[in-house]
Amino acid sequence: MNTRRTLALTAYILAIAAANWLTTRYGIVPTGFGLATTAGTYAAGAALLLRDVVQDYAGTAWVFIGIAAGGALTAVMSPALALASVTAFVLAELFDWGVYTPLRSRGWARAALLSGIVGAIVDTAVFLRLAPFPFEWPVFWGQLVGKALWATLLPVLVVVAIRKVRRGPVSRHPVGA
Template sequence: MTRILPGILAMAVVVVASNILVQFLFGQWLTWGAFTYPIAYLVTDVMNRVYGVAAARRVVFIGFLVGVACSLVGTQIMGEFGPLVTWRIALGSGLAFLTAQLLDVAIFDRLRSGRWWRAPLASTLVGSSVDTAIFFFVAFSASLAVLEPGNDVAWANETLPLLGAGPAAPLWVSLAVADWMVKLSLAILALLPFRAIVGKLSPEVA
């Protein structure tokens, strides 16, 4: 446990910071949390490369527990329009994180013997895509209103041009696409710190 403590602490910081920063808008389609949350994949991939699958999964599960704790706290804090975190958002966030991160771990492990960049890039791209799809659909889709009947998500289902210029789609779809594009961009940029960190922690596998 001691050897992966830095990874655990890093994951906890990322999860807590993202839960706070998601409350602050960045432009029309994003929040600041969109730029911090993808770092979780970097943490998971470094742990996987240096310490193996079991260590990476342990870091993921601890990050999941931290995320659940943050969500539970958020449901008890009242903002201008109600709780900062609704139960649907809490459910979507937890389900998306755990599913996507474990998928990331599995894909990384399957590809670990290939070129150094293939495993972190492929696992993060797939994990991020699944994460985005699960979270936004569970948290905001009108078709899942039964999950929390008292939570009005009509605002998220208002039909608007996609990202302000594309075909008509529910607002939550534009939010999801914008979030997904940021994650994909950061997945590519994260290859540089991944290479540097792994090279420092375990030069023989860099």
């Protein structure tokens, strides 16, 4: 496996484990505007975006290997949370894959953004129903905003901006422009 694949997979596994560790350690935290979220929401949102990177660099099979590895690390901390997490990630990743794969040929940003939002909805709904704490609507909406907006939209916009800067200014051909 090349360096990019290894880095993508490692980051994905660590994002899953970090999301679950933060949730185990800190539980539900306020996010403002009357909303709350699990403490690991932003890391879980990053995992949804990293899933697309792992698919691009390593292939779909490695996505599920990453989920299993992240789930195994979580099981050491909290078996009940691991069950909720793995179930939510597998279902969210299947939906994410179903959106990302056909859209990928039309551009990474569109595919990553739309698949991340779909994945965030599925992950949030499943995880909060299975996790070992009570389901509350303010937590659902807080987690969804955290994953879809801050952990998906913002990183996609940053990547798009970096790509534009790296390409440099658009220059016109001096003849016939």
